Amino acid sequence: MASVWIDAIGLVLLGIFFVVPFIFIVLTAAKTRQEAALFQFTWPSQFQLFQNIQDVAVFGNYRMFRAMWNSSVLTVTSITLIVLLASMVAYVMQRRQDRAASIAGTVILAGLIIPPAVVPTIFLLQWLHIYKTLFGLILIEVAFALPFATITLRTFMTTIPREIDEAAIIDGASPTRVFVSIILPLLRPAIITLIVVSSVAIYNDFANPLYFLPGEENVTVQLTLFSFISQFTSQWNLLFANVVLITLPPLILYIFFQRQIVAGMTAGAVKG
Structure with missing residues (x-):
């Protein structure tokens, strides 16, 4: 039983230190410029992840x-x-x-x-x-x-x-x-x-x-x-x-x- 709790705690810590920051990055990448500047862990009011990725790809003559x-x-x-x-x-x-x-x-x-x-x-x-x-x-x-x-x-x-x-x-x-x-x-x-x-x-x-x-x-x-x-x-x-x-x-x-x-x-x- 103790090993189960240890595994559960390990998974929670793994989620906190690795998964949560990645989710924050994706959410921020999907926001508008004004919303992203607030650095809040919230769902974007206008989901535009693919549009932002496209803007990055074409920036600087496809740099x-x-x-x-x-x-x-x-x-x-x-x-x-x-x-x-x-x-x-x-x-x-x-x-x-x-x-x-x-x-x-x-x-x-x-x-x-x-x-x-x-x-x-x-x-x-x-x-x-x-x-x-x-x-x-x-x-x-x-x-x-x-x-x-x-x-x-x-x-x-x-x-x-x-x-x-x-x-x-x-x-x-x-x-x-x-x-x-x-x-x-x-x-x-x-x-x-x-x-x-x-x-x-x-x-x-x-x-x-x-x-x-x-x-x-x-x-x-x-x-x-x-x-x-x-x-x-x-x-x-x-x-x-x-x-x-x-x-x-x-x-x-x-x-x-x-x-x-x-x-x-x-x-x-x-x-x-």
Whole structure:
């Protein structure tokens, strides 16, 4: 009986902290400009959610579509590089038990702990002539996410017996073939978890595009929030409609892959 009450209290708290704010966002996005400025948790007198979303989509010569394209390219390319690089590094680090692997693990852990420096990074991008470019921001996102991705995949890889590698090598498979044909398919739950978690983080990233990708043509979805708020006047209904519009892709992604996320998060804790 006590467990039932605990579950009920947990669901209530979940609704208060997650569902209620989302409902408030949707209701505010459906109001007129005057009603939205009151910030009241009430039903709109004139429900115009779809009209507000349409206004957001066409604002600034369809700026939202350009932002979604930039964010999509940024997210997909970054995630592809993160998965490939992190899986290869994690495989080598987990299978090797020498001093080089220990040093690499320390460096990766330091990259996870030490905060990034914005100004030196900008100077480096300018020296490489990739500042204010999507390619430069992709490298930044990959560098920031690589330590977490490597540690996650390395932890999950401890559940894969080393005997599988040895058996494949005895059968004549090269190390590259072992990694591509055997290890990568077995890493599927962890890779799906990494894809979902990292893609949401990169898609929702606000600071890095603001620092490393300035410019009207380089706008990402999070930077479009600046379009409807200013020092003297703000269109809160369009701002919240913008939030609803850019929240839908990661929300749909999480709904479809929630089981794989849980499996990937818990599988690495079985061993090692």
